[in-house]
Amino acid sequence: MYSFLSGLYKHLTRREAYYIVIIGLDNAGKTTLLERIKSIFLGVPGLPPERIAPTVGLNIGRIDIGGARINFQDLGGQTDLQTIWERYYRECHAIVFVVDSSDPERIEECRDALEKVILDDTVEGVPVLMLANKQDMPQALKLESIKEIFNKIAERLGARDSRVLPISALEGTGVKDAVDWLFLRVQRNKVNRPPIIISQ
Template identity: 75%
Template sequence: MYTLLSGTYKYLTRREEYYVMIIGLDNAGKTTLLERIKALFLGVPALPPEKIAPTVGLNICKVDIKSARINFWDLGGQRDLHSIWANYYTECHAIVFVVDSTDKARIEECKETFEKIIMNDNAEGLPILMLANKQDIEGALRVEEIKEVFNQIALKLGARDSRVLPISALEGHGVQEAVDWLFLRLQRNKINRPPVFQ
């Protein structure tokens, strides 16, 4: 009888878990974004920018939204780390690609990197959210300008859910909207990528 009750309790209280990769070129603001998500959803103060070091491996943040848990994986953006990103595609439920809107010199490199991600078979069907970060800085490329650069490869996204949103990870502008968009897409994509139950 205890086993039946225990099993029923576990079934009723189990939680959907999703895994979201945060990737992009180095210095795009991925870890600053993760810190802002922690501040918004966990109530912990975000690390000041001068204390955020380049990510060498992986930073993780777990956030509970409604009855689900989202595990954010912030992976290093240095060129020699790009090859390990593909190891996570089969386990994740969505990809957040962060673009440094002020780094006009590397926008083509950014586009090529993004194209490699969406062309990987293991990333097929994943919702992809592109965040045009550092919109608080004067002279940053606007979302329309970034879309124009990436439009050439947009057709390769196929029918999957994708969006480009402006944010300032440093100031927090647009971060809530980005997470809201992600959460809705994770829920809609359950058939293609079912959640893990814990």
């Protein structure tokens, strides 16, 4: 009887888990974004901006939405750390690529980095969300300009779910909309990338 009840409990408390990789060049605001996501969805204060250091390796954040667990993996963006990104592609359910829209001098470097991601066979069919961060800065490139720069890459994405959204990770503007978009896409993409089933 115990084993039946135990099995039933495990079945009833199972839920889906998804892994979302946050990548982009160094200083794009990836860790600030992760802290803001935790602040919005967990109701806890994130780290203040002055305490956020460059990511060396991996930062992890978890939130629950609609009965599912979303695991965010924030990866370092320095050139020598970009080689580790591909280790996370095979098991991820979506990719968030953060662009520092206030730094036009690095926009070509940013485009090249994203193109390399898109050309990797292991991300075939994975939803890609590009976030034009730091839209609160007066010198930030507007969304239309960023889309124009990344148009050729968008063509390579084909029918895959992809989008470009403006955000300010610092102020939180657009962050909830971005996470809602991601959650909807990973749910729709279950056939291509099934969720991991976990116990609560």
